[in-house]
Amino acid sequence: MHGVQRVRQSAEAVAAKKLREQSKIREYLALTDEVLAKKAAEDWSREALGLTTRLLQINPEFYTVWNYRRNILLRGVFPESSPAEINDFLTDDLSMTTLALKMHPKVYWIWSHRRWCLENVPDGPGTDAEGDINGWRKINWERELFVVDKMLNADSRNFHAWSYRRYVLARMPDARSETAELAYTTRKIEANFSNFSAWHQRSKLLTSLWGSGKLEYSKSKEEEFELVRNAMYTDPNDQSAWIYHRWLMGAGADKEVLEREIAVIQELLDEQSDSKWCMESLVHYKRLLLQKHSSMIDVGKVTNDCRRLLRELRGIDPARQRRYEDIGACSIADHTMF
Amino acid sequence: MSTELLTALHVSYIQNLGNSTDDLMYHLTAHLRLNAIYWGLTALCIMGHPDALDKEDVIRFVESCWDEKAGGFGAHPAHDAHIHPTLSAIQILITYDALDRLDVPRVVKFILSLQQPSGVFAGDSFGEIDTRFSYIAVNALSLLGCLDQLDKDKTVEYIKQCRNFDGGFGSTIGAESHAGQVTVCVAALAILDRLDEVDTETLAWWLAERQLPNGGLNGRPEKLEDVCYSYWVLSALSILDKVAWIDSEKLTSFILSAQDTEKGGIADRPGDMVDVFHTQFGIAGLSILGYPGLVELDPVYCMPAPIIEAKGLRKGRFRTTCND
Amino acid sequence: MNDEEDATFDIIVLGTGLTESIAAAALSKAGFNVAHLDRNEYYGSGEASLSFDEFIKWQDKPQPFIRGASRSGDSIEQARAYSISLSPSLIPSTGPLIDALVASGVSRYGGFRLIERVCVYEASGIVKPVPGSKEDIFKDKDISLLDKRRLMRFLMFTAGDFEDKKELEGHADSPFPEFLKTVFSLNEEMTDAITYALAYCLSPTDPTLPALHRLRRYLRSAGRYGASPFLVGHYGSSGEIAQGFCRTAAVSGAVYILGRSVNEETISSDHQHVIQLNNFYGRLTASLVIHGSSSATLHAAVVPPPQALSAPFSASSPNYPVARGVAIIDRPLSLGVPATQFVEGEEAADAPPPPVLDTAVVVFPPGSLPNGGSSTAPATALVVGEGTMSCPKGKWISTPTSTPPTPRARPPAPDPRTLYQPGALPDARAVLQPYLDAVLALASPSHDADATQPPTPLFSTFYVQTPHSYVSGAPSTDDEPGAREHLAPVPLPPVFPLPDAGDAAAVHAESLFWEAVRVLMSARGGGEGEEIKSMWPPMESREEEEEDFS
CATH class of the missing domain: 1.10.405.10 (Guanine Nucleotide Dissociation Inhibitor, domain 1)
Known part of the structure; x- marks a missing residue:
């Protein structure tokens, strides 16, 4: 089990725990049998709905019961409810799953039930002509973003929460701008720049913002270099920054940027002579120089730089020495050797 | 802490899993029962004890999980059909050479019905999508010899869109690279003979950097190590023929250090509670690392290699070649 | 207890400073019968938290180690809503005091607040957040x-x-x-x-x-309860914490008598201490007396504080006078630090409005105030607001502190027991007024017309606190049976690095506790009773241990 400590217990303690558990097991199995029997009998009543609530509170991973719950709502409850009542039911389910998420932040089924709830919010409270047909939807989706913020405050790397966040942002009726989301990733990164999830989100947002012209490419990109450079210098051991830097550099088409960044990293290496990530990145970027700009550089010198760095890397990062050997064994410039 | 694999203990740990009915956790994990049997059985096969469970009992249990209405398997009798336990059922039946007990056309129909217009697969009729489910579909159809019925291009197209700049893959388009998702996507592409969609050098770099100083592997940058990534990272490295890019010895000791030396089983990390999931993925990892005495594991299907070999599904390894 | 009757105890503790209160709580929890006395009507002795009126009364009474007080007035609105600390300090989120608070269960009674910002004042007149x-x-x-x-x-x-x-x-x-x-x-x-x-x-x-x-x-x-490594307690922090330990001692059966001073102490024929209090008829008898720092005038065996380099109190802690100030202001500090560095797009609309700063520390390195500040000593100003329950809404208490150099500022061989010879005492107002002015200049602009003017404090006072003079007896040894019966913790110096006073008291209390246990056990003839293994017995319920701090 993830992160649950093994404790050595005496035989008596184990026996006592088992005894205590027996009544819980009987209760749980009786409830399970009752729910599954009602399901088999296609019982779509509100009473059955209440039973699924109880069971899911005990075991939110019981996917069959989530399915049954949705079928009760779709087949038994919604057909006899007004749109306002349907909206209330879905809002209740969202609240119920918010509580469940606090206890079980990584259960797929809970996240998945929320999506279903959101997607089934009815039109209203108004109609097209009168009031806002998207009113309920707006309220519910808006609240989702708040919930997901809370979840990411509790665990800023929860990939369920990040996926869900992207889903909500993409589908909410009052779309949030990508620049606002970019600012959100800035806050997340400032709170902890080891948070690669936030850097990843940033790479997707910027790709879109640059593509659409909403952010000026060259200026914005320079700001990104500035941001990530601060992370690299603050903690050269943190992978997140180096991986993001690699994204910024891309295929290394811009020789000037490539050389500038090589100089920045070299300066950091001069200050921190044991930095594996400095050396590793220098090898990568110098190889890009060789691959893309060989006619404009001193190929022999750059190749030798790479070989020297690879030799050093084998010493300071022995776990991955075969990788450094493999790169060194082939033509340094050859990107397609693998 | 032990420096060798405690095979006998793990075998008895797995054998006894079914006898834990006085344990509440046993009942709370009923929704994973069929998957758990597949994990346990595969671990037993890798350890050379394929007959440690009562074969007929297991097959009858698999049959009892059949969801007649949907045409797939639930994880437990009376549970809804889902693509994941359906794959587990197929894997168990193939391991026991009992595919004749399966209504293959109905299962294939169930699986194919879950493909979405985008090419990705849903897990069940309620439509949660994930590249895990794409892999499960590709794997299952391949094991059943029905891959020709799949729209392969569409399937590959979606996986392609989940590829990130770091070479890895996410659960859906736009999602962060994650070692588990990397494995399912790479393995699906391997089965579909489309490894040309993988940026091998970048991905193998990213995977190799999952190893932490204590030898364990994490699933994403700047996360903690976990025994299950021994499998997720290793199988992908193995498919890319880059296992040598990490330190096998340190990883082996890390996995062994997570064993429960009293009752058997392997945990996510040393000192934690064991479970059958981590037991299987720890042993699977050791097999890929060539731990002595273990049966070879096929990294694409996560099943004993001899079984995959016998079905003619073994994928050839890549060779590293230099162009100069 | 009834003040007509005589009563017998294992220990009588005189004074309710933090050190004595922690020790009293631990001794009482360990099963000893404790009487805890204080001549003052309030808990905390020299570390008390006082309401505004109590503070004025305290200043007007001659205090043994307080000199040269001056102040701007005698009254303030909502006087009872203030808790002014006589020993402003910070609490590191891990360390001896927090450990004692959690292990004793006292943390459940008290509230704490994180220090929101620590800034350093630069000679250019600007403050910068300290990158910690x-x-x-x-x-x-x-x-x-x-x-x-x-x-x-x-x-x-x-x-x-x-x-x-x-x-x-x-x-x-x-x-x-x-x-x-x-x-x-x-x-x-x-x-x-x-x-x-x-x-x-x-x-x-x-x-x-x-x-x-x-x-x-x-x-x-850092990171235990939030980004900042430091907490400050509610209601004036140190005094409230001392009182919390006293409450825990009382729950375990300790008897408290406040507002009575010792009239006479005698030794009975069976080597028991007999204490007669003023205005209290009953006599208190005990086999051991601990003389807290404020009453340590008797010949007693001293318990020195730990001297290890890693301890919050070490031999390098100086023993010289400290200039203290207390100012009440009605505007928050604006230690303007932008919420985010990389402003872009809709940042401004999206970011929450800057919160009003409730707790902060401003540090003045030597020479940072060109006009009037010291060029050789630093100064610090702790600012606490209503969030610490120490003052009413819209008010802040600022406590500038500095250790101006004096002729005997750094004795060649620092010894906490060194007598400070009053000579050229610094003028507290002269030392601290420039720092207070600098702090006031950092206050947020008001909405009034004279927005550009720094605020005038509603109240301010300055005074000098000198080190305790102390007549020590011989250290307690087994060869001197008489000395066993009196213990006195060596008083801690008045000035510490801001976050160390509480931790120093906690480690000192631990030494005192073990010394008292040793004496009491040997008085009982050993063997009798259970052996005491830890200062704090395991708590019955571990719940809430981590939840009490916010």
């Missing part, structure tokens, strides 16, 4: 890339096991600022920030090794 963490350094726009690397390297060095590192070789006794400049190539500005606002050194000549030990304790405190 990786995140702070990453965000800071004013530090160059190379300096970020150097600062981080220093912080990583300090947070780790530096004892045997080559960087420290030959530098253990060097002045700390010099060590930072020569070994870690840190510039002047960062050296100041680290020396005074991260390590809370009291002078530019503080030696390196104790400063590193101290800073490491603070660095390891």
Whole structure:
């Protein structure tokens, strides 16, 4: 089990725990049998709905019961409810799953039930002509973003929460701008720049913002270099920054940027002579120089730089020495050797 | 802490899993029962004890999980059909050479019905999508010899869109690279003979950097190590023929250090509670690392290699070649 | 207890300062019968938290170690809503005091608040946030890339096991600022920030090794309850905490008598102490008396505080007078730090409005105030607002503190028992007024017409606190049976690095506790009763241990 400590217990303690558990097991199995029997009998009543609530509170991973719950709502409850009542039911389910998420932040089924709830919010409270047909939807989706913020405050790397966040942002009726989301990733990164999830989100947002012209490419990109450079210098051991830097550099088409960044990293290496990530990145970027700009550089010198760095890397990062050997064994410039 | 694999203990740990009915956790994990049997059985096969469970009992249990209405398997009798336990059922039946007990056309129909217009697969009729489910579909159809019925291009197209700049893959388009998702996507592409969609050098770099100083592997940058990534990272490295890019010895000791030396089983990390999931993925990892005495594991299907070999599904390894 | 009757105890503790209160709680929890007395009507002795009126009364009464008080007035609105601390200090989030608070269960009674901002005042008149963490350094726009690397390297060095590192070789006794400049190539500005606002050194000549030990304790405190390593307690912090320990002692059966001083102490024929209080008829008898710092005039066996370099109190802690100030202001400080560094797009619309600053520390390195400030001593100003329950809404208490150099500022062989010879006492107002003015100039602009003017404090006072004079007896040894029956903790010096006073009291209390246990057990003839293994018995319920701090 993830992160649950093994404790050595005496035989008596184990026996006592088992005894205590027996009544819980009987209760749980009786409830399970009752729910599954009602399901088999296609019982779509509100009473059955209440039973699924109880069971899911005990075991939110019981996917069959989530399915049954949705079928009760779709087949038994919604057909006899007004749109306002349907909206209330879905809002209740969202609240119920918010509580469940606090206890079980990584259960797929809970996240998945929320999506279903959101997607089934009815039109209203108004109609097209009168009031806002998207009113309920707006309220519910808006609240989702708040919930997901809370979840990411509790665990800023929860990939369920990040996926869900992207889903909500993409589908909410009052779309949030990508620049606002970019600012959100800035806050997340400032709170902890080891948070690669936030850097990843940033790479997707910027790709879109640059593509659409909403952010000026060259200026914005320079700001990104500035941001990530601060992370690299603050903690050269943190992978997140180096991986993001690699994204910024891309295929290394811009020789000037490539050389500038090589100089920045070299300066950091001069200050921190044991930095594996400095050396590793220098090898990568110098190889890009060789691959893309060989006619404009001193190929022999750059190749030798790479070989020297690879030799050093084998010493300071022995776990991955075969990788450094493999790169060194082939033509340094050859990107397609693998 | 032990420096060798405690095979006998793990075998008895797995054998006894079914006898834990006085344990509440046993009942709370009923929704994973069929998957758990597949994990346990595969671990037993890798350890050379394929007959440690009562074969007929297991097959009858698999049959009892059949969801007649949907045409797939639930994880437990009376549970809804889902693509994941359906794959587990197929894997168990193939391991026991009992595919004749399966209504293959109905299962294939169930699986194919879950493909979405985008090419990705849903897990069940309620439509949660994930590249895990794409892999499960590709794997299952391949094991059943029905891959020709799949729209392969569409399937590959979606996986392609989940590829990130770091070479890895996410659960859906736009999602962060994650070692588990990397494995399912790479393995699906391997089965579909489309490894040309993988940026091998970048991905193998990213995977190799999952190893932490204590030898364990994490699933994403700047996360903690976990025994299950021994499998997720290793199988992908193995498919890319880059296992040598990490330190096998340190990883082996890390996995062994997570064993429960009293009752058997392997945990996510040393000192934690064991479970059958981590037991299987720890042993699977050791097999890929060539731990002595273990049966070879096929990294694409996560099943004993001899079984995959016998079905003619073994994928050839890549060779590293230099162009100069 | 009824004041007509005589009563017998194992221990009588005189004085309710933090050290005595922690010891009394532990002794009472360990099963000893404790009587805890204080001549004052309030708990806390020299560390008390007083309401405004109590504070004025305290100042008007002659106090043994307080000199030269001056103040702006005698009254304020909502006087009862203030808790003014006689010993303003910070609490590191990990350390002896927090451990004692949690292990004793006292943390359940008390509320705490994180220090929101620590800023360092620069000679240019601007304040800068002190980069004390990786995140702070990453965000800071004013530090160059190379300096970020150097600062981080220093912080990583300090947070780790530096004892045997080559960087420290030959530098253990060097002045700390010099060590930072020569070994870690840190510039002047960062050296100041680290020396005074991260390590809370009291002078530019503080030696390196104790400063590193101290800073490491603070660095390891960050992140436990929030980004800041420091907490401040509700209701004036130290006094409220002392009272919390007294309450725990009372729950375990200790008897409390406040507002009565000792009239007479005699020794009975069976070697028991018999204490007669003023205005109290019953006599109190006990086999051991602990004389707290405020009443330590009797010949007693002293219990010195621990001297280890890693302890919050070490031999390097100086024993010289401290100038203290208390000012009540009605505007928050605006230590303007932008919420995010990389402003872009809709940042402004999206970001929450800046909250009103409730708790802050402003640190003035030597020479940072060109007009009037000291060029050799630093000063600090702790500011607490209504969030600490120490003052009413819309009010803040600022407590500037400095240790001005005096003729005997640094005795050649620092000894906490050294008598301070009153000579040229500093003028507290003259020392601190420039710092208070500088703090006031940092207040947020008001909405009134004279927005540009710094606020005038509603109340201010300044005074000097001198070290305790102390007549010591021989250390307690087994050869001197008479001395066993009197214990007195050596009074702690009045000035500490801001976050150390509480931790020092906690470790001192632990020494006192074990010494008292030793004496009491040997008085009982050993063997009898259960052996005491830990200062705090395990708590029955572990719940809420971590939840009490916010």
